[in-house]
Amino acid sequence: MVDLRVPNSISIQSHKGIYEARFAPDLLNDPSVLLEGEPHFIVDSNIARLYAKQLHNVLSHPNVILVDATEQNKSLESASRIITELVAQKTRRNHHLVAIGGGIIQDLVCFIASTLLRGVSWQLVPTTLLAQADSCIGSKSSINVGDAKNIVGTFYPPTKIFIDQNFLRTLHQNEIRSGIGEILKVHAIDSAESFNKVASSLDSLTHDLDALQPFIYSALTIKKRYIEVDEFDEGVRNIFNFGHSFGHAIESATNYGVPHGVAITMGMDVACQIATSRELLPISESNRMRAALKRNYLPLANVQIPFDASMNALLKDKKNSTTELGLILPVGQEANIEKVMVPPNDEFVEQFRIALGALAQ
Numbered sequence: 001m002v003d004l005r006v007p008n009s010i011s012i013q014s015h016k017g018i019y020e021a022r023f024a025p026d027l028l029n030d031p032s033v034l035l036e037g038e039p040h041f042i043v044d045s046n047i048a049r050l051y052a053k054q055l056h057n058v059l060s061h062p063n064v065i066l067v068d069a070t071e072q073n074k075s076l077e078s079a080s081r082i083i084t085e086l087v088a089q090k091t092r093r094n095h096h097l098v099a100i101g102g103g104i105i106q107d108l109v110c111f112i113a114s115t116l117l118r119g120v121s122w123q124l125v126p127t128t129l130l131a132q133a134d135s136c137i138g139s140k141s142s143i144n145v146g147d148a149k150n151i152v153g154t155f156y157p158p159t160k161i162f163i164d165q166n167f168l169r170t171l172h173q174n175e176i177r178s179g180i181g182e183i184l185k186v187h188a189i190d191s192a193e194s195f196n197k198v199a200s201s202l203d204s205l206t207h208d209l210d211a212l213q214p215f216i217y218s219a220l221t222i223k224k225r226y227i228e229v230d231e232f233d234e235g236v237r238n239i240f241n242f243g244h245s246f247g248h249a250i251e252s253a254t255n256y257g258v259p260h261g262v263a264i265t266m267g268m269d270v271a272c273q274i275a276t277s278r279e280l281l282p283i284s285e286s287n288r289m290r291a292a293l294k295r296n297y298l299p300l301a302n303v304q305i306p307f308d309a310s311m312n313a314l315l316k317d318k319k320n321s322t323t324e325l326g327l328i329l330p331v332g333q334e335a336n337i338e339k340v341m342v343p344p345n346d347e348f349v350e351q352f353r354i355a356l357g358a359l360a361q
């Protein structure tokens with residue numbers, strides 16, 4: 001359930017010890033905590049531009065690398081360029097990296113931290129709603145190779161996370177919707193009641209930072225329960241990929257024409273439709289969820305999503321077995337989120353075609 005009381009921090013137990021996501025509403029007023037020790041900053045170039053004044057002391061540090069937050073840059077080539085700069089900065093194992101940005105900068109820095117010098121520690125300042133409410137905890141790094149999204153990665157948690165919601169003031173509405181998509185996903189995993197609570201607050205969430213705070217906290221609290229028992233995504237954590245097989249396919253087929261969490265919202269809609277077509281989910285449950293999902297992705301519903309490219313991308317998903325798609329679908333009277341193996345036969349292809357087409361209606 002969504003708890004309206006928000007403490008100052010959440011502690012997460014990981015294979016590398018306990019780390020803390022700290023709510024730090026004054027970080028932008030006083031970012032001096034980030035300058036402690038031997039930091040090497042990797043900063044989203046948009047953040048450096050938008051927060052040049054507040055982050056002046058950080059940005060004038062000798063070890064700063066600016067990166068454009070694009071999916072094309074979430075690549076091995078980009079990681080290699082950044083590592084070359086970090087080597088030139090004489091990074092040592094007792095130094096640490098500081099990522100300031102959204103999920104793209106996080107994924108890149110986490111990957112580099114886990115491999116550079118066989119592991120240096122890193123800290124994270126998440127600046128998007130998606131990163132604050134979801135990706136900042138859970139240890140995952142992901143790198144794209146060609147059109148295969150998030151196909152390479154490691155598990156390597158940060159040592160500290162500083163969440164300052166004031167960053168969200170400059171975030172584009174579509175990026176707020178992207179974060180809300182992941183918040184809807186996490187709450188759908190918790191229960192129908194939790195999902196409905198987010199759904200009934202959707203209008204205020206897109207416009208009111210204060211309304212977002214309890215949902216950021218409850219999303220992290222729900223995710224904590226799963227990542228602490230299955231950090232390496234070998235079992236129960238799999239269901240956090242709800243909406244992701246289809247969402248990644250939509251991202252890839254549109255050349256990242258929709259923000260990640262919006263594609264995931266569309267992916268959850270497709271998952272509901274497919275579950276209903278396969279008689280796994282009652283139509284009433286599908287309608288309940290789809291109404292909220294559609295409200296979240298509506299401004300981007302008319303994006304052209306080529307079917308063949310989507311199908312090709314779906315076949316490359318890392319949850320698939322040799323012969324079957326590994327889909328995460330809502331199942332049963334309570335819309336429990338579960339992994340279901342589905343052969344990619346003609347029946348499925350037709351169901352997928354219809355579901356994708358219905359997004360624009």
Ligand SMILES: NC(=O)c1ccc[n+]([C@@H]2O[C@H](COP(=O)([O-])OP(=O)(O)OC[C@H]3O[C@@H](n4cnc5c(N)ncnc54)[C@H](O)[C@@H]3O)[C@@H](O)[C@H]2O)c1
Nearest residue numbers: 046069102103104105127128130131135140167170171260
């Ligand atoms: N590692 C994980 O567990 C995990 C989980 C979910 C998603 N992801 C990945 O995260 C990525 C998406 O990340 P995201 O949605 O956080 O955004 P992002 O990093 O893609 O950034 C989106 C845009 O917002 C801009 N931006 C960032 N912060 C801003 C701010 N405060 N004000 C104005 N503009 C700002 C960026 O420059 C960029 O243009 C995807 O690649 C996805 O695969 C990773």
